[in-house]
Amino acid sequence: MLIRTVFLISDQTGITAETLGHSLLTQFEGVQFREVTLPFIDTVDKAEDAVRRINLTYELEGSKPIVFCTFVQSEIREVFFDCKGLCLDFFDAFIGPLEKELEVKSSHTTGKAHGLSDSNSYSRRMEAVNYAVTSDDGLNPDGMGLAQIILVGVSRCGKTPTCLYLALQHGVFAANFPLNDDDFEAGRLPPSLVRHQAKLFGLSIDPARLQQIREERRPDSRYASARQVGYEVRAAESLFQKYNIPSMNITHTSIEEIAAKAMQIKEIKRHEWD
Amino acid sequence: MLIRTVFLISDQTGITAETLGHSLLTQFEGVQFREVTLPFIDTVDKAEDAVRRINLTYELEGSKPIVFCTFVQSEIREVFFDCKGLCLDFFDAFIGPLEKELEVKSSHTTGKAHGLSDSNSYSRRMEAVNYAVTSDDGLNPDGMGLAQIILVGVSRCGKTPTCLYLALQHGVFAANFPLNDDDFEAGRLPPSLVRHQAKLFGLSIDPARLQQIREERRPDSRYASARQVGYEVRAAESLFQKYNIPSMNITHTSIEEIAAKAMQIKEIKRHEWD
Numbered sequence: 122m123l124i125r126t127v128f129l130i131s132d133q134t135g136i137t138a139e140t141l142g143h144s145l146l147t148q149f150e151g152v153q154f155r156e157v158t159l160p161f162i163d164t165v166d167k168a169e170d171a172v173r174r175i176n177l178t179y180e181l182e183g184s185k186p187i188v189f190c191t192f193v194q195s196e197i198r199e200v201f202f203d204c205k206g207l208c209l210d211f212f213d214a215f216i217g218p219l220e221k222e223l224e225v226k227s228s229h230t231t232g233k234a235h236g237l238s239d240s241n242s243y244s245r246r247m248e249a250v251n252y253a254v255t256s257d258d259g260l261n262p263d264g265m266g267l268a269q270i271i272l273v274g275v276s277r278c279g280k281t282p283t284c285l286y287l288a289l290q291h292g293v294f295a296a297n298f299p300l301n302d303d304d305f306e307a308g309r310l311p312p313s314l315v316r317h318q319a320k321l322f323g324l325s326i327d328p329a330r331l332q333q334i335r336e337e338r339r340p341d342s343r344y345a346s347a348r349q350v351g352y353e354v355r356a357a358e359s360l361f362q363k364y365n366i367p368s369m370n371i372t373h374t375s376i377e378e379i380a381a382k383a384m385q386i387k388e389i390k391r392h393e394w395d
Numbered sequence: 396m397l398i399r400t401v402f403l404i405s406d407q408t409g410i411t412a413e414t415l416g417h418s419l420l421t422q423f424e425g426v427q428f429r430e431v432t433l434p435f436i437d438t439v440d441k442a443e444d445a446v447r448r449i450n451l452t453y454e455l456e457g458s459k460p461i462v463f464c465t466f467v468q469s470e471i472r473e474v475f476f477d478c479k480g481l482c483l484d485f486f487d488a489f490i491g492p493l494e495k496e497l498e499v500k501s502s503h504t505t506g507k508a509h510g511l512s513d514s515n516s517y518s519r520r521m522e523a524v525n526y527a528v529t530s531d532d533g534l535n536p537d538g539m540g541l542a543q544i545i546l547v548g549v550s551r552c553g554k555t556p557t558c559l560y561l562a563l564q565h566g567v568f569a570a571n572f573p574l575n576d577d578d579f580e581a582g583r584l585p586p587s588l589v590r591h592q593a594k595l596f597g598l599s600i601d602p603a604r605l606q607q608i609r610e611e612r613r614p615d616s617r618y619a620s621a622r623q624v625g626y627e628v629r630a631a632e633s634l635f636q637k638y639n640i641p642s643m644n645i646t647h648t649s650i651e652e653i654a655a656k657a658m659q660i661k662e663i664k665r666h667e668w669d
Contacts, residue, residue: 123497123499125497133652134651134652134654134655135655136414136564136651136655137414137415137418140410140411140414140415141411141414141415141485141489144411144465144485144486145486145489145490145493148467148486148490148493148501148502148503149493149497149499149501149502150499150502151499152497152499156665158665160655160659161655161656161659185496187493187496187497191418193422207492207493207496209489209492209493211415211485211488211489212418212419212422214488214489215419215483215485215488216419216422218481218483219419219422219423219461219481219483222459222461222481223397223399223423223426223461225397225423225424225425225426227422227423228422228423228424229422243649244608244611246556246650247553247556247608250555250556250559251555254528254531254555254559257528279521281524281525281528282520282521282524282563285524285528285559285563286563289556289559289560289563289650290410334518334521337518375517376520376563377408377410378407378408380408381408381409381410381434381435382435385434385435391430391432
């Protein structure tokens with residue numbers, strides 16, 4: 122298999138360069154990428170070091186390293202003109218057309234790229250994160266009135282990380298509630314959930330995958346047995362049907378996708394830039 | 396103030412379009428942007444609806460909407476040729492040069508953009524999230540041996556969201572431990588922390604900002620008083636010095652930046668694509 126070295130470089134955190142680079146590289150199957158992220162390359166000296174490292178990689182490997190960069194400062198970007206990699210600078214490509222259309226010059230300032238430093242948005246996310254942590258795993262039934270969405274599903278189907286992601290990325294107040302044998306035997310949801318039926322969103326998962334996840338956690342347990350897992354998944358799905366709870370199977374889905382789908386289906390507004 | 400409508404459109408979650416769009420827009424001061432995210436535009440019908448919406452916005456507002464898009468599927472992208480907005484397609488701009496350099500055609504497949512669907516990386520993040528949740532706020536002193544980093548600082552200085560972000564975004568095992576009056580009066584760290592001194596990273600914050608955060612949480616309390624807040628911040632900073640704990644002031648810093656800086660200083664490898 123082909124192996125290529127990829128540099129993800131920024132005068133800021135490198136998150137934008139990574140997001141762009143990853144999105145593009147997943148489109149190339151059959152190539153393996155070795156990634157090197159260099160964040161905070163914010164002086165000419167650091168930039169020259171980075172260029173030397175890229176050029177050395179080129180000489181050692183005999184093929185051009187791929188370089189994704191997001192430089193806000195022009196004097197840093199200019200250092201990379203001497204670089205022997207394939208430089209894809211995403212600010213450079215798009216700032217020009219935007220300046221023309223908006224008829225405003227860009228400010229070329231760093232440290233603003235992710236909006237979180239904005240104090241309102243920051244507070245909102247912090248509150249949402251606190252809410253997600255205190256409302257995890259059915260811990261806060263009295264607080265569910267504050268939730269914008271309540272994820273329900275069997276143990277280990279991805280509820281907690283999805284709630285945390287919704288809070289951190291989108292400032293959404295998300296609670297979650299595990300469904301268990303008591304609910305399945307009764308064939309109904311607990312009253313504390315029924316009260317908030319409109320906010321419920323179900324997560325389901327293929328039994329084989331769930332078994333694998335549970336097996337890693339508690340090997341050879343009843344909890345991880347094929348029989349128990351199959352029963353729980355089927356019973357949870359019947360409850361979703363019975364109560365008209367929109368749901369999705371998350372087996373082949375990333376947390377980002379689960380969050381995006383759930384927000385779309387429940388019509389939750391994104392908060393990050395409010 | 397100028398107001399411009401911005402569409403962030405994708406045949407996937409829209410996260411890449413949002414991240415890149417936000418990074419660019421923060422470079423334009425004095426323009427206010429009204430954002431509309433349209434995720435999962437994955438059929439020609441949905442794409443045509445989106446184009447109609449953009450064109451209607453153009454007619455109503457009299458200026459071109461800015462359209463950031465990341466279309467993997469060419470037949471979707473082609474629908475946008477009729478769009479009256481300024482279309483900036485991140486994939487379109489860079490896929491060509493990459494195909495040429497790698498001598499591989501891109502696969503034009505959706506659903507792979509964020510790497511989380513990869514099952515190893517997914518498991519790693521899930522474990523990291525579980526670890527962060529169970530090791531929050533000093534809850535798991537016995538488990539600190541597993542941490543790659545332990546954030547320390549006064550109450551409400553951003554430890555929890557940073558740990559969760561490190562887990563979700565980077566698959567890093569991050570614990571956190573609050574410093575309180577007991578530690579400050581003793582003038583030393585608890586033994587459970589000293590044992591892991593090499594993993595500690597301190598968060599500090601301007602007293603005025605901390606006061607504001609605490610005031611929202613418990614108005615008019617001793618906890619939120621200028622005197623208490625000032626004392627705690629100074630005492631925490633002395634402990635950082637005494638124990639040689641690298642630290643940063645997070646007052647004007649986003650969670651993404653805190654995480655990136657902490658990883659850089661503690662030399663923690665990024666896990667997302669391992």
